[in-house]
Structure formats: C-alpha cells, structure tokens
Amino acid sequence: MKIALDPHMFRFTPLLELPRLVAELGYEWIELSPREDFLPFFKHPRVDDATVRQFRKELDAAGVGVASVLPLYRWSGPEDEQREAAVRYWKRAIQITSDLGVDVMVSEFNGRPESPDRSEGQFWRSMEELLPVFEREGITLKLEPHPDDFVEDGHVAVDMVRGINSPNVQFLYCAPHTFHMGNDAPGIMKRAGDLLTHVHVADTFDHTASSGLRYIVNPPGSPARIHQHLDIGQGEVDWDEFFGSLKDNGFDGIMVACVFAWEDRARESSLFMREKIGEYVKSW
Numbered sequence: 614m615k616i617a618l619d620p621h622m623f624r625f626t627p628l629l630e631l632p633r634l635v636a637e638l639g640y641e642w643i644e645l646s647p648r649e650d651f652l653p654f655f656k657h658p659r660v661d662d663a664t665v666r667q668f669r670k671e672l673d674a675a676g677v678g679v680a681s682v683l684p685l686y687r688w689s690g691p692e693d694e695q696r697e698a699a700v701r702y703w704k705r706a707i708q709i710t711s712d713l714g715v716d717v718m719v720s721e722f723n724g725r726p727e728s729p730d731r732s733e734g735q736f737w738r739s740m741e742e743l744l745p746v747f748e749r750e751g752i753t754l755k756l757e758p759h760p761d762d763f764v765e766d767g768h769v770a771v772d773m774v775r776g777i778n779s780p781n782v783q784f785l786y787c788a789p790h791t792f793h794m795g796n797d798a799p800g801i802m803k804r805a806g807d808l809l810t811h812v813h814v815a816d817t818f819d820h821t822a823s824s825g826l827r828y829i830v831n832p833p834g835s836p837a838r839i840h841q842h843l844d845i846g847q848g849e850v851d852w853d854e855f856f857g858s859l860k861d862n863g864f865d866g867i868m869v870a871c872v873f874a875w876e877d878r879a880r881e882s883s884l885f886m887r888e889k890i891g892e893y894v895k896s897w
Contacts, residue, residue, distance in 0.1 A: 614864070616890055617642035617680040619813070619871035622879035624648040628660075629667055632675035638883045642680040644719065644869045652684045657698075658705045665712050680867045681717040681755070681811070682710045688743075689724030689736040689763060696735045699723075700742050707743075711750045717867065718747075719755045719785060719811060722770070724763030727836075732763035740777060747781045755811040755867075757785035760793040760838030767794035767801035774808055787813040788850050789842045789871070792820055798851070799858045810866035812859065814890055815873070816848030817841050842873040844882055845889045856893040868894075 618640040620626070626634055628650055635643050647654045660668075672678060684706040686699035710718055724732025747754055758770035767786070774784045784805045791798060796819070802809055817840045818827050828839045845852060870886035 615680045617644045617869045619644045632672045632677040636675040639887045644681045646683045683719040688739040689732045721759040722762045722764040729763045755785040771805045783810045784808040785811040789815040789817040802858045813871045815842035819849045
C-alpha cells in the first residue's frame with residue numbers, strides 16, 4: 614500500500630521544493646493535484662519538459678515518489694469545443710505523467726448533473742479518443758464520482774467504470790464525498806471489488822442530516838453541492854466502517870490524505886493525517 618499526500622494546501626510552495634517538504638511531513642508519496650505552474654484546473658498544462666526532468670531529480674533526492682497525477686478537465690462538458698479542448702489537455706497531461714515515470718492518473722467524471730445524457734455521451738466520446746493513449750502509455754486511470762458531476766452516486770460510478778471494460782480504468786472511493794455518493798461505503802466498496810484500488814481520505818459533515826440543515830444555503834432550494842475535506846474526526850464519516858470495509862475488500866492500493874480545509878495549519882493537519890491513517894492501517 615502507498616500512503617500519499619495531496620499537497621493542495623502547499624500549492625504555493627515552489628514545485629522543485631515540494632518533494633523535500635513532503636518528505637519532512639513523513640510521506641514517501643505524492644498525489645500531484647492541480648497547481649497553476651504544473652497542471653492547472655481546466656486549462657492546458659503549464660510545465661515544460663525541462664522542469665519535469667528537474668522535478669524528477671528533486672523527487673529522487675528527497676526519496677519521494679509520485680504515486681499518482683490528478684488532472685481535472687471538462688472532458689464530459691456539454692459543449693463540443695470545451696470537450697475537444699479537454700481531450701487535448703488530457704493528451705499532454707498523459708505525456709507529462711509518462712515522462713515522470715508515473716503509471717497512475719486520477720480524475721472525475723465531470724459533466725453536468727442537469728444534463729446527464731448529453732454529458733455521458735460526451736464522456737464516451739472522450740474515452741474513445743483517450744483510452745488507447747492510456748493503454749499505449751501503460752497508465753491506469755482511477756475515476757471517482759464527484760458532487761456536481763453527471764455521476765454522483767457511488768454504485769452508478771462503479772458500474773460506469775466496469776462498463777469501460779478495460780484493465781486500465783479502475784475505481785476511486787473518496788471518503789469526503791461519502792454523503793453525496795449514497796452513504797454506503799460497505800456496499801459501494803463491495804460492489805467495486807477489485808476495481809477499488811485508490812481512496813481519498815478526509816472527513817466531512819453529512820449535509821443530509823438535521824433535515825438537510827447541517828449546512829444552510831441561500832436561496833433555499835439551491836442546487837449547490839456542499840462538502841468539505843477535514844481532518845479525520847472533525848466530521849461525520851464512520852471511520853471504523855470505512856477502514857473496516859477496505860480491509861474486508863482486501864485493499865492494497867493508493868491511499869491519499871487530501872485535507873483542504875486548513876491552510877492556516879497545513880503542516881499540523883498533514884502530520885496528523887499521516888499518523889492517523891497509519892494507526893488504522895496497522896490495526897488491520
């Protein structure tokens with residue numbers, strides 16, 4: 614098993630200094646999530662080949678590896694021009710990932726929940742273009758349902774991944790999305806079986822609790838999806854159930870600490886998450 618840090622809270626740390634910082638925090642692995650000087654959200658990658666080579670040297674010097682690369686593009690967007698641009702961005706991101714010597718990428722289904730049929734059609738068009746590229750480069754793609762995507766339910770997402778019918782596409786369970794996915798970690802993980810090879814670990818509140826008033830959004834009836842990525846124990850995820858279900862499923866993949874809520878105490882949060890995840894994993 615690889616325990617990695619999503620360094621989003623450290624995204625303003627210069628890229629070449631990031632490996633040393635991650636090592637200081639006790640992690641041997643990074644999940645390289647979007648940052649403006651590398652793979653920005655929804656835009657073409659910014660990094661050049663020379664910087665990729667320098668980054669690899671810094672990773673080696675720090676004794677840190679990149680477990681996975683996480684780009685986010687509108688590859689299921691309803692607009693054709695948007696989708697076509699996203700596919701171009703994906704192809705460059707795949708090349709960068711390959712040049713880093715990394716064989717795992719992570720992303721979301723994207724698209725729009727109010728236009729699921731159109732979004733799904735766009736998703737399959739993108740997959741038809743990109744799946745051969747993933748397979749040629751030997752890269753495995755891990756997909757997760759996300760709040761406000763055209764796929765939000767965990768069971769539906771597992772079936773979508775299975776329907777892609779490729780060993781290069783697998784399933785990611787994101788704990789802070791638990792209550793948007795159906796609040797059924799055991800069932801979703803069991804349904805996924807050996808497709809489940811990647812998890813994101815952070816806590817969140819159950820937005821459906823208190824008659825839907827755990828969070829209050831105005832105006833009433835807003836379609837906004839709300840969740841947070843907190844330290845373990847600060848929200849309402851059932852962690853005994855989560856880690857117990859992973860154990861029952863024989864999980865031995867990539868486990869990523871991905872807290873976003875505490876930039877003012879990013880070091881303390883990252884250290885805490887590494888220790889807490891380690892305690893649960895050792896109990897297996």
